[in-house]
Amino acid sequence: MSQLSRSRTALATSRARSAAIRAGALAATGTLAIVVLPALVGWLAAPVGTLGWFSAVQVGAAIWFSGHGQSIGGSGVTVSLTPLLLFLLFVYVAGRWARRLIANERAVVATSEWSQVAQRGVVPGFLVGYVGAGAVFSLLTLGAPVAPGVAAVAGTLWVPLLALGHLLVRPTDPEAPGFVRAWFLRGPSWLPFAWRAGWRGAAMLFLLGLVLVVLAVLVSAPDVLRIHEDYGLNLLEGAVIVLLQVMLLGNAATWALAFLAGPGFSVAIDSVISPAAAEPGLMPLVPILGALPEEADYPPILFIVLVVPIAAGAFIGRWLDRDVEFFGNVRARLWATATAAALAVAVVGVLTGLGNGSVGSERLAAVGPSVAPMVGALLLEVCGGALAWSAWCVWRQRAETVTDSSSESVLHAEDLAESAESAESAESADADVAAPQEPADEAGQPSGEGSDIARP
Structure with missing residues (x-):
């Protein structure tokens, strides 16, 4: 320069x-x-x-x-x-x-x-x-x-x-x-694409949790409104309280993700809400908390919610498979898929840790899910779903390759058979042309001892 x-x-x-x-x-x-x-x-x-x-x-x-x-x-x-x-x-x-x-x-x-x-x-x-x-x-x-x-x-x-x-x-x-x-x-050539897929996956996971929270609030709207009315606020005060709660919807989205992952979350000391049971305990009078379930033991079938993060992982694998051509390199495909899924879970884990904390003392000294169990469960589920998608893609490509090879073998055999038939037909035609013909008599019958018509 x-x-x-x-x-x-x-x-x-x-x-x-x-x-x-x-x-x-x-x-x-x-x-x-x-x-x-x-x-x-x-x-x-x-x-x-x-x-x-x-x-x-x-x-x-x-x-x-x-x-x-x-x-x-x-x-x-x-x-x-x-x-x-x-x-x-x-x-x-x-x-x-x-x-x-x-x-x-x-x-x-x-x-x-x-x-x-x-x-x-x-x-x-x-x-x-x-x-x-x-x-x-x-x-x-x-x-x-x-x-x-x-x-x-x-x-x-x-x-x-x-x-x-x-x-x-x-x-x-x-x-x-x-x-x-x-x-x-x-780094490897697939790293930029895994980076993008990982961030998209993190956004998808966060939005899934947010959608679940909004649905819970809509279903529990009467309870939420009743708590809000107990404050006796005027219009402007109520608007400020609603705005503050809207800002907390993102935190609730990480709680919902912890629920979908399996470990669950707590809103106060000695409370837990997971697919196994709900023990909310004594909750503060925050209207949005009216959407939390009441104390109950859930049937084991509720653990089917774990399918949601697994499906999210499959989407991450699909995005990566659509953006990158691995040319049959199975190891690179699996590493790229695992990296993208792990990045998505890591971003969600950082957001969860950032959104956790205290909002007072005593029972509200620790609000939110425990980060380590949540991240560990999400890592297994999201990576499992992403790797399962990649494994299915590898199997499908190999099956298509075998099918294409079989089709090519059948076509090749048919071509050889047609070539053999063509050669045989050509040889027969050449033999007919080269064979000598017996002379015929005046009646047009061939002469020889084997004639059925006697001569006059």
Whole structure:
């Protein structure tokens, strides 16, 4: 690279870094507005109290840190449970800002410069801008009723990292930065496709859990509404409570996945809900918890729900089989399938661990499924389903190969038989032409001793 090219690349990197810092700060501000505005609405809707509007802003800032996977606490109570849908919403908002930033910078730099500009300008700049804004937001929580922990500012890196990773770590995209493609080139050729299939599988598993939760809430709607009405809230207060519960639907989705996997989950100490039995115990008065089943022992047939994660694994195997041609390499096919399934389960496990935590003390000190048993069961089921699909594909291809070989053998034998018949017919024709004929008499009969007609 010439000195002029280096100077141009360095200038483009510096410009991109400055733009990325601004974009990161704006993305963090946008996510803060998502929680501060409802907090202000709740303050306006609440009866007249001693807390001012700035206290509502402080509470909103604390919830912002909670949405980034950080613990918040006050008055001896610690809340470490992360609202997963709020967390994913933050990732989406940050991703929108990052997408615009990447599109703008990609349009003004040369293809040969893009990898370095992205690696040294866009990525660090966006992270610095986002975390820097988080450091400013932490000042709002000083003296607040609830406040984040000491390491909360650094913990906000979760959101911008996932947003950038979703946009840049795409090894099958020809416009991905060179350093991303170089990471995957060090591995087997199927790794980029297994990476994509694994993330799609994680999204599918999460959506399956979310669908199950929504169905449970709809079925138990009367119980949920009755608990909600017991609060005696006005319209604005009720809207804020509903919004908070919607943000917790993602956590409930991981609970549903733990139920489908077999180990089940707990909402309070000494409670468990699994395909074997339901022992919810004494539940807090949260309307959405009205969808939980009552205490009961379930028949063994209910363990049929384990078919759902197995079927999800089969879909992962199908996606991978559709995207990659293994050319008969069974070992590579099985490794790729197992890697994609394990990645999907790992992502779900991280989300589950992030969504677990405490929402108070005593009975609510540990809410959510136990991560290790859940991940272990899901790994066996999802990998089993994916590998079963791959094994079926291998058997089908081999059966088709044997069938094709048999058909070719039959056709070849028929061709040989036809060739033999053609040769035999040709030999017979040649023999007829070469055989001498006996002379005939005047009556047209052949002469000889064997004639039946006597001569006159």
